[in-house]
């Protein structure tokens with residue numbers, strides 16, 4: 001890859017400029033923060049559950065285009081999902097951005113709006129940016145035992 | 154011998170081209186573009202003379218130091234001590250015993266904080282830091298402050314990115330024991346007036362610890378003229394190897410300091426009841442030191458010493474000035490740090506684009522910059538930002554590199570609009 005637009009797809013740029021569900025949620029049933037000590041990016045994710053379903057999810061924070069767009073697209077992808085479904089999506093997403101998936105067929109099972117992040121696999125230093133919001137969401141859902149990442153400089 | 158530099162040239166300039174041949178790493182492509190290495194403040198590249206010296210030592214002379222009667226060990230010892238002498242001359246210390254070879258700047262500051270700080274600091278004493286310090290000149294002081302009950306105070310930075318010296322008299326109190334300050338900011342490039350600060354500190358009864366990591370690659374340092382009590386730096390930022398650095402300490406201070414780490418090489422006599430310690434500097438060099446790296450550091454000093462500092466400075470300043478002037482044309486550009494005396498680093502933000510994204514787009518053009526908080530989060534907070542893009546220059550950079558940087562930033566603007 002040497003064309004920036006392969007990484008920075010127009011969908012990503014759009015969600016960076018105008019992130020969706022970018023708001024606090026006073027009536028949230030759970031919330032969690034994500035912090036990347038390597039770059040100082042931080043964000044907060046709120047969600048509201050109705051029974052076993054996420055009926056609302058939002059985020060706020062500061063970060064690069066990849067982390068902001070990823071958070072924004074994540075919120076649009078997980079609304080209406082159960083925690084188990086979110087976990088499944090996350091696992092697929094993580095495999096894609098780390099280049100561990102088996103290729104196109106596996107990517108096809110992800111919603112198209114998440115596949116725009118496939119280019120991240122070429123940039124190992126940016127994987128954390130793409131997954132920061134997902135880690136926060138999982139910890140808000142009480143799943144995903146997160147260990148703090150390596151220290152920053 | 155290292156070739157001389159032209160004042161400011163492009164790679165075609167024959168002196169600069171010759172110098173660049175000493176750095177084979179620069180001759181490679183990244184993402185299909187010629188590498189433009191502008192991350193020198195993180196670590197500089199090493200000339201082949203340094204790599205060769207280290208390799209020759211490992212291949213032909215390797216042995217432990219100070220331990221053997223055999224010839225190889227004696228040769229290794231004299232190479233290691235030779236490195237110490239080279240460092241002494243490099244910073245014009247009065248005596249070799251005032252030079253401790255360390256693992257780098259961070260190790261040096263921790264040594265001073267634990268050993269000197271640990272023995273002089275009392276409850277309520279003060280350590281004065283500045284708002285532009287690297288985390289490695291903050292955290293070691295917090296650790297020792299926590300242990301001794303000392304208090305940390307902070308000299309603020311002005312909007313231009315200079316130390317606010319008008320606040321110094323009020324911040325230097327009778328309780329101040331240590332003033333720890335960077336010679337050159339790794340983010341802003343600001344050169345701090347150490348001479349003046351050290352004199353004021355001395356008058357207040359405090360010692361001055363100078364973090365010289367970003368100074369020694371750019372201009373000659375004379376610790377005696379500066380009046381610094383301690384001065385530390387890293388080999389890898391001055392064209393030398395990683396894993397080696399040095400600490401200068403005034404002899405009376407070092408001699409009064411207890412060891413920090415214990416082990417072999419730093420003792421006089423050991424029994425289970427009592428151990429007496431070696432004189433300085435061996436007292437502070439427990440265990441087998443980084444010997445090959447010390448040899449590499451000596452080679453780096455030889456390389457730098459063969460250059461004309463004034464020419465080097467002129468060349469680097471020319472590049473920074475050119476870059477600052479030309480990047481200023483890019484919409485939304487804001488330079489962070491506009492002090493008149495700066496070297497090496499140029500930090501900036503582009504409105505609406507996160508530094509990381511700038512860094513990635515530049516990387517796709519083969520341009521290596523650093524995009525982060527640069528281990529100076531308090532300074533970022535001071536400027537109300539979370540990070541900057543930092544282009545940092547070295548002797549081998551060219552006007553072509555500046556062109557590439559400016560073109561790369563134009564592309565960033567295209568990708569992200571604005």
Ligand SMILES: Cc1ncc(COP(=O)(O)O)c(C=O)c1O
Nearest residue numbers: 257258259287289339364366387
């Ligand atoms: C001003 C300053 N101080 C200290 C350090 C730490 O140096 P090292 O990591 O070599 O110990 C650096 C380098 O990052 C620096 O720029």
